Structures are given as structure tokens and as C-alpha cells.
Amino acid sequence: MNKIVEKEYLSDKVVKLVIHAPLIAQKRKAGHFVIVKIGEKGERIPLTISSADTEKGTITLIIQKVGVTSHKVANLEVGDIISDISGPLGQPTAIKKVGTVLCAGGGVGIAPLNPIVEAMKKAGNKVITVLAARSKDLIILEDSIRKYSDEVIIMTDDGSYGKKGLVTEGMEEIINREKIDLAITIGPAIMMKYTSLLTKKYNIHTLASLNSIMVDGTGMCGACRVTVGGETRFVCVDGPEFDAHEVDFDELLLRLKAYNPATEKNTKNN
Amino acid sequence: MSDLMSNNIKQDREEEWRIDLRKSIKAKDRTALERIRMPEVEPNIRVKSHIEVNMGLSPEQAIAEAGRCLDCVNPTCMEGCPVGVNIPKFIKYIEAGLLAEAANTLNQTNMLPAVCGRVCPQEIQCEANCFYTLKLHKPAVGIGNLERYVADWCLNNQENIAENKIVTGPKVAVIGGGPAGLTAAGDLARLNYQVTIFEALHDFGGVLKYGIPEFRLPNNIVNFEIEKLKKEGVKFVKNFVVGKTATLEDLREEGFQAFFIGSGAGLPRFMNIPGENYNGILSSNEYLTRVNLMNASNPEFDTPVDMGKNVAVIGGGNTAMDSVRTAKRLGAERAIIIYRRSIDEMPARKEEIHHAIEEGIEFITLTNPIEYFADSHGNVNKVRVQKMELGEPDSSGRRKPVPINGSEYDIAIDQVIVSVGVSPNPIVPKSIQNLAISKWQTIEVNPETMQSNIEGVFAGGDIVRGGATVILAMGDGRKAAAGIHQYLQDRAN
Secondary structure, three states: OOOOEEEEOOOOOOEEEEEOOOOHHOOOOOOEEEEEEEOOOOOEEEEEEEEEEOOOEEHHHEEEEEOOHHHHHHOOOOOOOOOOEEEEOOOOOOOOOEEEEEEEHHHHHHHHHHHHHHHHHHHEEEEEEEEEEEOOHHOOOHHHHHOOOOOEEEEEOOOOOOOEHHHHHHHHHHEEEEOOOOOEEOOOOOHHHHHHHHHHHHOOOEEOOOOOOOOOOOOOOHHHHHHHHEEEEEEEHHOOEEEEEEEEEEHHHHOOOOOOOOOOOOOOOO | OOOOHHHHHHHHHHHHHHHHHHHHOHHHHHHHOOOOOOOOOOHHHOOOOOOEEOOOOHHHHHHHHHHHHOOOOOOHHHHOOOOOOHHHHHHHHHHOOHHHHHHHHHHHHHOOOOHHOOOOHHHHOOOOOHHHHHOOOOOOHHHHHHHHHHHHHHOHHHHHHOOOOOOOOOOEEEEEOOHHHHHHHHHHHHHEEEEEEEOOOOOOOOOHHHHHOOOOHHHHHHHHHHHHHOOOOOOOOOOOOOOEEHHHHHHHHHHHEEEOOOOOOOOOOOOOOOOOOOEEEEHHHHHHHHHHHHOOOOOOOOOOOOOOOEEEEOOOHHHHHHHHHHHHHHOEEEEEEEEOOOOOOOOOOOOHHHHHOOOOOOOOOOOEEEEEEOOOOEEEEEEEEEEEOOOOOOOOOOOEEEEEOOOOOEEOEEEEEOOOOOEEEOOOHHHHHOOOOOOOOOOOOOOOOOOOOOEEEEEOHHHHHOOOOHHHHHHHHHHHHHHHHHHHHHHHH
């Protein structure tokens, strides 16, 4: 169990790991995450499941090297065992046929978006996906996203791939062109804040999959709390997806920095 | 206490060695002895590390304390024990110097004696019902200290523990590896059931590991008790979230015939006051989990924890005391308890409050936080509090705190630990269709058997009580094990 069977570098800092975890593969749905811990002295971090193969009993995690633990995970090799994986956790994405779904993925947020795009397409929706990143090498999983999207728009900050510009520009172009029934946004909190402001302007119901600091991932610690619609909710058990227009992104942005200045230990992850 | 049990207790008491022992010292001489004080590490030394505060009795002290016990005809102390330990018997074995026998006596009814000897509130249980307390109005026999003495002796003499047992009966699943689950598992294994404990975290012990700090209950003690259970034949599976990794129905298909849910009250409550989500404000669950389970204060471990200089802990329970004393150990210059009632109404054990005061913890009582303020980075830097006065008694029988208008003032702090209670963890209850759940989100059970409304599903501990003590959870686990045994026997016939 928990053995790494495949490893691939999607970019310099982004690694794809395929891990043998048959029970989790069996139960996992789009939107679920796992908690991963490396070794006795490791910390527990949440990672969204990017895909799973029930026949092979594997799950796929995509990790961006940002903090101590994401480096440790990304540096593991085929054959290594991840000492602790727990899940699948969180509420799965509510997948149903709504019409046209506009998906927006930013950076490594494309990884958790991937299974949602697939599930939304399989549910009979028209899926239009906007992928955005700083530059070409940070656009990941393009083939898989294309497979399940009716249309894909790529936006890069530096114009090295697709169109030069922000994710919101790509989205707005679509919104002005056709009727969107549901938007889904996953990426850095700052990106989700602005995509959410955009869809609010056009009154499009929008889901955001939040990334927050967690310890246990099962509702026990409350580190992941966010304000949604004026109420405190726990990302781990109530989320990770919430109505984006109700989320207090400014608070989330501050809370994500909770462990940066105080200590060299760093919990930030994707 | 059942008639059968009380007959056994009477028979035990009439064994020759006990009669001789009773006669060896006159009752009057026994009652003249002073209660032995538990040796403690000096406050100024212990706050610099996580060393256990209570050092344990020496052999001489233990025998002397055991000598105080009168070996009563009617041992009322036992009525105060949720798991029904044969208290006079194990104490008399100590007095006789027969520690292996004392350990066996404890182990028969108590799966976690080294834990109970440390964290049970004996002063409101066995010791509150001791003859000394009830009739002589003197300090009770130090039952808890003696229990710990025997359990620690066991720990240092591991060769005395039985070899691995083989269990062959029907499969029973225990959901949650905390005190309720460990106790139920131990009892069931002794009844020859094949028990598997499914634990959501990466380590076993539940609140004993993530909650109660090292200075009150060292993790190696918990690990020792868990190793004992493994030898009893209990299987342990970690990182397994029942309701997520597999459902109860999946486990039924795997051949599990009965279930005990002891998934605890793992959902921290907050006060929902302005500013409560600022950085630096965290639940006691988070704070204690970081420090205890994840070892965050040790630089070799990856998990971070902020080490506040001015730390306010909100609440007056044992968890609040654990948090504030932890903050002191992590270097807080000011570690303050803010509690809305007075010190007399605090639910924490007197011993914990006493230790906290010794360690320089400040108590700001009859005071309640109403708002938090933060710097431009969102880090908390101030709490606004309001003074309270005590009004009429409320539903808990304690006088209700009433705010005093115009009494607000600010306290500069850089970390707040909210310790105002916990709610049941929803993951397991929500995953079981048609399970009867109360309006407090606890699982409803028959109080005699601990069976829920679902066939073969039993529950106990905080998932039923909503936030109580280790020993009450253990009592539930024991009762549920009996209920499960009865259920499976009825089914087999």
C-alpha cells in the first residue's frame, strides 16, 4: 500500500505521482482530497486527488514544490512508500447536468480541476475550460483537459503559450459569447477571488475549491476555517467546494499566510 | 453493581491472605496515617520542558499509602469507578508486595490503568466515595496514585505481560482508537472476538495522543497500553476513515458482524465573535494536536506551531488548562486563562488548576472575550473582554454569568487558544443511513447496551456524550463490549 508506481515531472516544480492506494481509489470522487504525511517527523498536508484508476487501484497526486513537505513528497521516487495517506476526504463535487459549465484552472489548481472537467463532461454538460499560468511550462494536464472539454482557452501571463493575459480575460470572452450555467474556479486564492468577482458581475453561480491549511483533515482542528456567507465553515468537512460568491477570499488569503512569518517551517502547499 | 460481581468481591475479601493482612495493622493505626503526597517536579523546572509533572510514588510510599486502605466490607469506592475496578483487592496486593497480582487485578477490568492513574478525576469518582472521604472526613486513600504505581511497575517489568494471544471468534470493528474504542476492543478480544480498530489518524490513542499533553500523560505510556492490547489479539489499522475510506456496509461485507463507534467529539467549537478567524487564534484541538501528536515544538519535526509571547486561553476546562500550561512551556511570558465564571465553577480538575497556578498561569475570571483585533497582516494583537457577574443558576446548576455593561477593556495578546468545548465529529454518523442522531449531533443509544437503532451498531464515549472524560468514555466502551457480546451470542443461538 501507498507505493509510488509512476512519477513524471510536469514542469520543473510540478510532479505527478501515481500511488497504489486501492481503497481510496475505489471511493474517490471528483473534488475529494487526501492527507499525506511523510515519515515519523513529517507534517500532514492536504492534496487533491487528480485522478484515479480503480482497476489498478491507484490514485494520482500532482504536487508543486513550495514548502518542506511538498518538496519531500515530490522528491520521492518510484518504489518508495508514502508512510501515511488518509482519505478520500471532503465532500465530492456535486456533478449534474446543468448545461454549459465554464471551468477555470490556475497553475497547479489545474490538477484538482481535471477530475471535475471529466465528470462534468460525462454528466452531459458542455464544458469550456480556461487554463491559466504564469508561463507555458506551468500549464499542466493539457491533454487530459482537452479530452473532456468542448473548448480550451489557454492564458499565460507572459504570452509564452496561448493568449497573453489573465484568466479573467479568457473567461469574460466566453461569458460575453454564450450563456454559462455554472462556473468552477480552482487555483491560487487570489485567482479565485478575481474569477469569483467576475462571475458575480455576470450573476453566474460559481463554485470555488478552496485550499487551506489543515492538520487532521477530518474536522478536528479547525485550522482550515473560512467565512462563507458570514458563517465559519471548515474546508475539510464542509468543503472543499463552496459558493464562490459567499467566500471571504481576503480572509482566506490572510489565513494562508498564518505560518509563514513566524517560523521557518512552512505548511503552504497546493 | 450486579449481585454476581458483589459476591465475587466478598469472596475475594475472605481469602486468607487478605484476612491476615487486615489483621496485621489495627484500623485505628491505619487511619492515623497521613495521605502520601504525590512527588512533583518543581514548577520552575518543569515549565522549561515537557517532563511529566507527577513523578509517581516510590515503593515505600506506595506500600504506606496502600496501608491506609481499610479493606472495607462494603467498598463504596468501587461504586465511583465507571469501569468497576476491584479497588481494595489491587490495593491490598500492593500492601502485600504482590505487584504482579495487583497488576492482574487492575488489568481484568481496566484496559488502560497507566492512563487512568494519571488522568481520571478520582476526586469526584472512587476517592469521593472512599470511607475516608465519606465517614472520616479525611483525605481519601490515593487510589489514583496507587493505580498509576502498579501500572508503571508493569511498564518497567514488561516480561510479566502475557504472550500474544490468538483470537478466533466473530469479527468486530471498532471505529476510533481513543479511550472508548481501546477499552471496548480489549474487552472484546478477551471474549475471543477478532477485533480490528480503525483509526482515522496516523497514530492510535485518540485524545490520549493528540489532546492530553506529555507533561500530564506521556505518549510512551499510551503506546505501552496499546502494545498490551496488540498482545491481547487486537488488530490496529491506521489512516482509515470509516465513512470515507470504507463505509460500515463495506465492513459488513468484509465479515464484520458488530460495530463499536467511538469516533469522539472532534469538532472544535468557536464563540463566533468578531475577529475570531484572525491568524494566531486557534482551537485547543489544533494547538494541542500540533504540539502533542505532531511534535511541532521540536525543531526536528516538520509541523509548525506559533509560540506566542502573550497567550490567552479561553475556557476553564481540563483542555484549557492543558493548553495554557503548554503555552507556558513553549515560552509564553504571559499565559492567561480567561474564563467567564469564577475559579470555583471551573470544570477542570482541582489538581490541574493548582498545578497551573504553581506554574505562573494568570487567571482572569468572570471575564469573557467579545472581540479580537489584528495588525495589518491579520495577526491577532488584542482581545476586548467584558467583565461578568454571576446570576441565577442555569440548567447546569452553575450560576449563570451575566455581562456587566460598560466593563469592557482590552488585553494585548499575540495568540489565542479557544477552548470552549467540542461537538461530535460528523463523519461517521453522517455516513450511516437512518442512524438516530440527537439534536446535539450525538448518536442515540440504549444506555444499558449502548446499541444504536441500527442492527449490530453500538456507540460510546464523546460521540454519544458530546464531550466528557476519558474514564466515562472507557466506561461506555466496556458497557458496549458487554452489549456486543450479548448481541452476538443471541444471534448465534
